[in-house]
Amino acid sequence: MRLSDSPDQDAAAAAEVTRAEFARFALENLFTISPDAIFVTDDDGIIRAANPRATQLFGYTSAELVGKRIEILVPERFRARHPAHRENYDAHPRARQMGAAMNLFGLRKDGTEFPVDIMLRPLRTPAGSAVLSIVRDVTEQRQAQDEARRSDLQLRSLLDGVRDYAIYLLDKDGYITTWNPGAERIKYYTPDEIIGKHFSRFFMQEDVEQGRPAELMRLAALRGRIEEEGWRVRKDGSRFWADVVLTAVRDKTGELTGFAKVTRDFTDRKRAEEAVMLQLSQALLSNLDVRKLLGAISASVREVVPHDCATLGLYDASSRTLMVQFLGIDEGDIRRSDVLVPLEGSPASEAFQTREPVIIERLQTSHFKPEAVRHLTSLGMQSACCIPLINRGEVIGTLAVSSRLENAFTQREAEMLVQVADQVAMAVSNAMVFRQIAELRDRLRQEKEYLQEEINLENRFEDIIGESGGLRQVLKQIETVAPTDATVLIQGETGTGKELLARAIHRLSGRRDRTFIKVNCAAIPAGLIESELFGHEKGAFTGAIARKMGRLELAHEGTLFLDEVGELPLDLQPKLLRALQEREIERLGGNRPISVNIRLIAATNRDLSQMVAEKQFRSDLFYRLKVFPIFSPPLRDRSGDIPVLVRHFVSTHSRRMGKSIETIPEETMKALCRWPWPGNIRELENFLERAVILTRGSVLYVPLAELETKVAEEQEQLDNFSPTLQAAEREHILRVLRETRGQIGGADGAAERLGLKRTTLNSKLKKLGIERSDYM
Structure with a gap:
């Protein structure tokens, strides 16, 4: 390189030389290592250079190619036309990309031809113009294309020949790209009318609005394949029942390219099945009796799938077995006893556990244990199909059909039985529930009778017997307050029937159709009464293993009766x-606060005002309870009612004990009327029950000596000491305590003899100041 007078020009020239050297080096290497054949020809088509791949591909040496015309590499049948093409290219030189020409072929030295793609690019050189030709062997690509074309022709021929199936392709967005004659026959569209349209036009309008077409494509892309049945629409707007298979199509890289869709017209089958299923449903659902239902199942199943024998297996959870019952069999309708099938080793158990149909082509050679199918093989059955019965997601049993022929049942029969099984499962479940309800109804009826008898025995004052002025005054008060929702406080001694008065108020109120809830505040331990009244959540305290509703919540819209409210803990x-x-x-x-709407009735035998004064009862609660006070008179204040009560109790107890007591001696009645009955009506009742037990004939026997002794002692005390009524009651309780040797509770305790509850007696002992040293 010659230096100039300018250093900058010399530097630029040096850089240009360097770039030219790099370019020449790169071009020489590309020319040498290129996987394609490269030729350089002049304007006359003379080969001036060829790379190693060119000699390898065409079978010539470099010396044999250079200086020869390019036409020696063109097949003989194209060689005459090639100079004209070359001259036209020389006149209008331009770059031509690979694949621009179709069906080009190269000719090897040995005379064989092979398909090629050629790229041409004009060059300008100091010696003149030239052409760079890059030749690629596309033999493998052409073979693959030919194979694909052959496959495509075969597939198209196959698709065109299938007229019972609509088979077509969709692009990945759901637009139709192919259409076979079967699709035209089923859906009435010609290829020109439908190709390029979206496949959603085949769906019902409600399905389109709900996005069903897009959802099917999404599921097919996700799962690879999806199958469903449903109503579709033809070109003329008519409906048909379609069985559809949609398959995702992907390329070698796994990229989704579209979908293949196959549709079958099952309208006739659908209508036939609907007719059979309607008949089946009517037959099954109209029979709630289990025995009649079995016959209906047998007849209905025979309509769907021909068979020689049908069985129904119902699951028994307690024994973990299936109780198999024969629904009917040909040749005289032979009846067989029920068969217990364990949940292992039988067709029924396999269907039950897998929740799938089980088809047995040959019972004798199947994998099931011989004893598990003996109930069928003993009747000559050779094949069978067993279906699970599923109701509300739970397997309740199995339905099986069998035949004397081998291979009598296919997947088609199994599918039909699956549809039948849904109806059978519902009918069987309904029948079982109906039977359970009937059994429960009978049991409840018996329990009601028993409970009514118990109520009649325990609440013998249901009608509040008596005619005295004091009682009539109380009943008048009840009639006045009952229609209101006012809180009532019933006061009176123990045994005077306070609970009966409370129930009478409830029966006469507007809440009589709602619940009457009773809480005995003295009978519930102090540590549990809060939970009993208000309820508790699970885990609220040790032992609270489940949520419990309180009595106030249970009494919502009804009446809450708080008996012995004076025993309610102060806190x-x-x-x-x-x-x-x-x-x-x-x-x-x-x-969480819970709203309650209750009517409160409280009762007590204690002096609440005195308890308030002694700080044993809250004054605010006392005044809240004492909105409408009622006093239940003791029996001594209504002695005129004693004869009526005596007759009532004697009649009731004698009837219960199976005795016939017709007479009550006059002296007996007088003695009963003289006794003050500190235990009130409860004491009178208990005493008369004992008398009925002791009576052997038709005349009431009362141990008058005992009663007269008590009356005499009471009278003597009244004459000598003139004690108050409270003192008389105190002495009576002391006498009973001495007789029972201080035993308060129990079957023969003082509380039982007095007709009192143990807690009530303890309260009286405290109130009357009775100590243990007084009676022991």
Whole structure:
């Protein structure tokens, strides 16, 4: 390189030389290592250079190619036309990409031809113009294309010949790209009318609005293949029942390219099945009696799948077996006894456990144990099909059909039986529930009769017997207050029938059709009464293993009766008061208020005003309870009612004990009327029950000596000491305690003899100041 007078020009020239050297080096290497054949020809088509791949591909040496015309590499049949093409290219030189020409062939030295793709590019050189030709062997590509064309022709021929199936392709967006004659026959569209349209036009309008077409494509792309049945629409708007298979199509890289869709017209089958299923449903669902149902199942199944014998297996959870019953069999309708099938080793058990149909082509050679199918083989059955019965997601049993022929059942029969099985499962479940309800109804009827008898035995004052002025005054008060929702406080001695008065108020109120809930505050331990009243949540305290509703919540819209309210713990009274005022409660361990609407009736045999004065009862709760007080008179104040009560109790107890007591002696009645009955009606009742037990004939026997002794002693005490009524009651209790040697509870204790509850007697002992040293 010659230097100039300018250093900058010299530097630029040096850089240009360097770039030219790199370019020449790269071009020489590309020319040498290219996988394609490269030729350089002049304007006359003379080969001036050829790379190693060119000599390898065409079978010539470099010396044999250079200087020869390019036409020696063109097949003889194209050689005459080639100079004209070359001259036209020389006149209009332009770059031509690979694949621009079709069906080009090269000619090897040995005379064989092979398909090629050629890229041409004009060159300008110092010696003149030239052409760079790059030749690629496309033998493998052409073979693959030919194979694909042959496959495509075969597939198209196959698709065109299938007229019972609509077979067509969709692109990945759901637009139709192919259409076979079967699709035209089923859907009435010609290829020109439908290709390029979206396949959603085949769906019902409601399916389109719900996005069903897009959902099917999504599922097919996700799963690879999806099959479903449903109504589709033809070109004329008519419906047909279609069985559809949609398959995702992907390329070698796994990229989704479209979908293949196959549709069958099952309209005739659908209508036939619907007719059979309607008949089947009517037959099954109209029979709630299990025996009649079995016959209906046998007749209905025979309509769907011909068979020689049908069985129904019902699962018994207690024994983990299937009780198989014969539904009917040909030749005289032979009846067989039920067969217990274990949940292992039988067709029924396999269908039950897998929830899938089981088809047995040959019973004798199947994998099932011989004893597990003997109930069928003994009747000459050779094949069978067993279907699970599933109702509300739970397998309740199996349905099986069998035949004296081998291979009598296919997948088609199994599919039909699966549809029948849904109806059978529902009918069987309904029949079983109906039977359970009938059994439960009978049991409840018996329990009701028993409970009514128990209620009649325990609540013998249901009609509040008596005619005295004091009682009539109480009943008048009840009639006045019952229609209101006012809180009532019933006061009176133990045994005077306070609970009966409370029930009478409830029966006469507007809440009589709702619940009457009773809580005996003295009978519930102090540590449990809060939970009993307000309920608790699971885990609220040790032992709270489940949620429990309280009595106030149970009495919602009804009446709550708090008996012996004076025994209510002092620390619980504010919570009860709040519940009454706010009309809402919270369960123990809960944080959600629960609204309650109750009518409260309270009862007590204690002097609440005195308890308030002694700080044993909250005054605010007392005034809340004492809205409408009622006093239940003791029996001594209504002695005129004693004869009526005596006759009532004697009649009731004698009837219960199977005795016929027709007469009550006059002296007996007078003695009963003279006794003050500190235990009131309960004591009178208990005493008369004992008398009925002792009576052997038709005349009531009362141990008058015992009664007269008690009356005489009481009278003597009244004459000598003129004690108050409270003192008389105290002496009576002491006498009974001495007779029972201090035993308060139990079958023969003082409480039982007095007709009192143990807790009530203990309260009286405290109130009357009776110590153990007084009677022991």
